[in-house]
Amino acid sequence: MRQLRGKLAPYLLSLPSWVYLLVFFLIPLASMLGMALAVGDPLSGYTMSDNFQEFVAAFTGYEDAFARSFWYGTASTVITLSVAYPVAYWIAFYGGRHKSTYLFLIMLPFFVSFVIRVLAWEFILSDQGFLFGPLKELGLLPRNFHLLSTQWAVIGGLVYNSFAYYVLPLYVVLEKIDRRLVRAANDLYASPATAFMKIILPLSAPGVFAGFLLVFVTNVGDFVNAALLGGPGTYMIGNIIQDSYFENQDYPMAAALSSILMLMLMIAILLYSKVFGTDTIQEYAA
Amino acid sequence: MSTTVSPLPSAYKPSRLGERILACFTWAMIIYTMLPIAVMVVFSFNYAPAGRIALHWLHFTIANYGDAFAIQDLTGALIHSLEVAIGSAVISSILGTPLALALARYRFWGKSATDIVIFADIAAPAVVVGSSLLSLFLALNLPRGLLTIFIAHIAFNLAFAVVVIRARVSGLDGALDRAAADLGAPPWVAFWKVTFPLILPGIVGACMLCFMLSIDDLIITTFVAGQTLTFPLWVYGAVKVGIPPQVFVLSTFIFTGGVVLALINVAVSHRRQAPV
Numbered sequence: 001m002r003q004l005r006g007k008l009a010p011y012l013l014s015l016p017s018w019v020y021l022l023v024f025f026l027i028p029l030a031s032m033l034g035m036a037l038a039v040g041d042p043l044s045g046y047t048m049s050d051n052f053q054e055f056v057a058a059f060t061g062y063e064d065a066f067a068r069s070f071w072y073g074t075a076s077t078v079i080t081l082s083v084a085y086p087v088a089y090w091i092a093f094y095g096g097r098h099k100s101t102y103l104f105l106i107m108l109p110f111f112v113s114f115v116i117r118v119l120a121w122e123f124i125l126s127d128q129g130f131l132f133g134p135l136k137e138l139g140l141l142p143r144n145f146h147l148l149s150t151q152w153a154v155i156g157g158l159v160y161n162s163f164a165y166y167v168l169p170l171y172v173v174l175e176k177i178d179r180r181l182v183r184a185a186n187d188l189y190a191s192p193a194t195a196f197m198k199i200i201l202p203l204s205a206p207g208v209f210a211g212f213l214l215v216f217v218t219n220v221g222d223f224v225n226a227a228l229l230g231g232p233g234t235y236m237i238g239n240i241i242q243d244s245y246f247e248n249q250d251y252p253m254a255a256a257l258s259s260i261l262m263l264m265l266m267i268a269i270l271l272y273s274k275v276f277g278t279d280t281i282q283e284y285a286a
Numbered sequence: 287m288s289t290t291v292s293p294l295p296s297a298y299k300p301s302r303l304g305e306r307i308l309a310c311f312t313w314a315m316i317i318y319t320m321l322p323i324a325v326m327v328v329f330s331f332n333y334a335p336a337g338r339i340a341l342h343w344l345h346f347t348i349a350n351y352g353d354a355f356a357i358q359d360l361t362g363a364l365i366h367s368l369e370v371a372i373g374s375a376v377i378s379s380i381l382g383t384p385l386a387l388a389l390a391r392y393r394f395w396g397k398s399a400t401d402i403v404i405f406a407d408i409a410a411p412a413v414v415v416g417s418s419l420l421s422l423f424l425a426l427n428l429p430r431g432l433l434t435i436f437i438a439h440i441a442f443n444l445a446f447a448v449v450v451i452r453a454r455v456s457g458l459d460g461a462l463d464r465a466a467a468d469l470g471a472p473p474w475v476a477f478w479k480v481t482f483p484l485i486l487p488g489i490v491g492a493c494m495l496c497f498m499l500s501i502d503d504l505i506i507t508t509f510v511a512g513q514t515l516t517f518p519l520w521v522y523g524a525v526k527v528g529i530p531p532q533v534f535v536l537s538t539f540i541f542t543g544g545v546v547l548a549l550i551n552v553a554v555s556h557r558r559q560a561p562v
Contacts, residue, residue, distance in 0.1 A: 010392035014400060017385035017444060024441040025407055028418035035421040087315050090308040104548070105316045111544035112323055114502045115518040116537045119529065120322030123329070129341045163319065192304070214409065221411025224504055228525060238413045242508065245417065251424065258417040262410070269409055 029262070035255035058256035062240055066260070069237040072151065073220035076158035080166045080215055081208065083159070088170035088207075089200075092177075103171065106164050114161065118228045121157050122148065125229065149231030157225035162215040169214075173207030174200070213272055217265055237261055323541065330534035338528035350531040354539070357532050363520035364536055366432065367501050370516065374439035375447075375496035379489050381440070382447030386488075387481070389448070390455035407445035415442055416509030423510065430512025438510045439503065443496040450495055454488025494551075501540075 036054055059066070091102045109117055124131055127146045135141040147153050177200060185195035223238030230236075237257060244254035330351075333344040355361045389400065407415075419438050423430060462484070466476035504518040511519055521533050 010388040010394035010397075013384035013388035013392075014394075014396075015384075016381050017448065018400070020381055020440065020444060021403055021407060024419065024422075024437055025410075025415070026403070028422040029414075031425050032414075032418040032421040035425070083315060086308055087312045090305070090312045094305055094309065100552075102312065102316070106319055108323060108545070109319060110498060110502075111541045111548075112326060112537060113504075113518050113521070113540065115504050115521045116326060116533070117322050119521065119525065119533075120325045122525075123325055123339075123341065124321065126341055130343060133342065160318075160322070163315070217409055217411050221413040222505070223413065224522070227522075238505070241413055241417055245420065245509065251421065254417060255421050258414050262414045262418075265409075265411060265414075266406075269406070 032255045032262075033259050035251055036259045038252050038255075054252045054256040055260065058253055058260055062237065062257065065235055065237045065240050066264075068151075068235070069220050069261075072155055072158060072226075072234075072236060073216050076155045076162065076219045077212055077216045079155065080159050080162045081212060084163055084166035084170055084211070085208075088167045088174055091167075092171050092174035093179075099175075103167075106167050109161075109164060115224060115228075117161060118157055118224055121153075121160060122228050125153055125156075148229060149234070151230070151234050153229040154226050154234045154236075157229045158219045158222060161222075161225070162219060165218070166211040166215050169207040169211040170204065171207075173204040177203050209272065213269065217269070220265065221261065326534050326541070327538050330531060330538045332531070334531040337530050339531050339534065350535050354532060354535045357530060359515065360517075360520050360530070360532055360536070363515040364517045366435075366514060367517040370432070370435050370439055371497045371500040374436055374443050374500050375493045377436075378440050378443035378447040378496045379451070379492045382444055382492060383451055383485070383489060386448045386451035386455055387485075390452045391460060404445045404448055407442065408449070412442075412503070412505035416506040419506070420509040430510055431514045434510040434512070435507055435514060435516065438506050439500045442503070442506060443499055446495055446499060447492040450492040451485060451488045454485050454491070458484050498544075 036058075037052070038054075087106070091099055095102050112120075123129055125148045126132070127148060128136075132141060132145065132147070136143055136145065147156075181199050181203075182195055185199055186192075190198065220236075221238050223236055223242055226234050226236045226239050241254050241257045241261075244250045244257060328343075329339055331346055331348065332340060332350075333347045334340060334350060335344070385400070388394065389397065416438070419434070419441065420430075422428075423434055428434060458481075462480050463476055466480045467473070471479065502518070503516075504522055507516055507519055508522070515523070517536070521529070524530070524533065
């Protein structure tokens with residue numbers, strides 16, 4: 001009896017979560033794929049079609065939005081990595097007793113709502129705001145200078161919002177590196193640059209990849225930064241999906257666009273987990 | 287330890303300068319991190335003509351704080367946010383704890399599939415999660431509102447709860463449970479008397495993380511909210527017509543409350559650890 005219970009235990013324990021995730025995560029994904037294959041409109045109802053016309057239309061119609069999303073996602077993730085790495089490195093290696101204080105300071109934005117953070121940047125970057133306004137008055141900036149509603153404002157917003165999310169996984173891996181390895185490299189007359197390239201960088205690779213994946217996926221799918229900091233020329237795929245649902249009520253199109261986005265990112269994630277395993281990402285995700 | 291290490295070769299020296307540069311860079315990034323927060327707090331004290339936040343500094347006033355709850359819709363939206371955040375955090379942790387135990391303590395058929403689903407739930411972009419839930423609700427003809435917001439928030443919080451609690455369970459000695467069993471405790475009693483108190487910090491941590499993710503969420507909520515508004519949704523909708531100062535006032539409250547709670551949490555856990 002006890003043995004049987006022991007065998008059944010993991011299944012009983014995982015049942016509630018599995019049911020929930022099945023009904024409200026996996027089935028919705030399937031239902032979205034189904035919706036993408038449907039034809040019709042909200043009034044007369046939908047019928048299933050057996051063709052992929054919506055997929056083709058979604059892909060060809062919004063090629064530029066897909067390309068833009070992937071470009072913003074890549075650019076913002078690379079920039080975030082390049083600013084987060086030195087910070088995580090310094091905190092992990094030179095933070096001393098105050099490591100957790102520095103991390104706490106970097107995590108302070110988590111206590112402010114995401115939309116408020118983006119809104120505050122809209123304030124800071126606005127053409128006649130308290131930053132650019134006086135600079136223009138003084139003639140330090142040309143009158144027609146503007147940053148808001150350019151792609152750099154959107155990428156900047158994405159970088160700001162993913163900074164802390166990238167520092168954390170990098171800090172975790174850098175903190176774990178045995179300092180004696182660096183000492184040993186120095187003893188063997190490796191230059192600091194060589195020691196960094198041959199020891200620290202390879203050992204911190206899991207954090208670099210885990211953070212890259214999570215930040216990239218989040219940023220490619222974002223539409224809030226593009227909506228508040230960007231303009232008509234910075235529409236990302238998230239904005240298009242949003243509009244298809246709520247402005248045009250073209251549900252099949254919206255579902256097709258989300259499905260394409262999901263499939264593209266899924267390929268990236270599968271490749272990733274094949275190479276690096278899923279445990280590490282889960283570890284850093286939290 | 288330093289006695290066993292030979293004196294550093296000269297090649298190590300240039301990195302002193304490098305360290306200074308890194309330190310300055312880190313502080314610059316910390317200031318950059320705080321800039322929008324400072325804007326929020328400072329402008330919450332700015333005089334707001336016509337009930338809209340001005341882009342320039344006009345003059346200091348605390349009138350905005352007196353009217354903090356003057357916009358009923360906004361206050362209502364904040365209450366919705368708090369309800370959803372607390373409710374979804376608690377339910378996600380209750381659902382997630384057993385799965386975390388199963389993943390940390392057992393090998394079973396379907397374990398790696400479970401890992402993949404949990405990972406996918408964390409990694410899936412918010413637009414996809416939101417729009418897929420909306421397509422389910424549309425297919426089921428389920429009216430969008432507070433209930434669907436709850437459902438969606440639990441759906442994305444659950445995976446995070448599992449990961450956090452699992453990390454705590456993995457760090458525990460499974461022998462403690464077996465000892466309880468050997469002493470004749472039925473599994474249920476062993477759980478409540480031994481396992482549960484030990485994993486409680488993990489459950490509390492999961493609740494806090496879920497609360498923060500939920501109260502912050504805008505993207506998934508836009509898809510499933512219907513006419514019901516949460517705090518982020520209200521703010522997002524108000525952008526086109528102008529932001530009332532109450533938005534910054536309430537955010538400053540949330541920020542201060544969050545920081546104070548976090549500091550208390552740090553202080554309490556330090557005190558607990560100190561005697562050991």
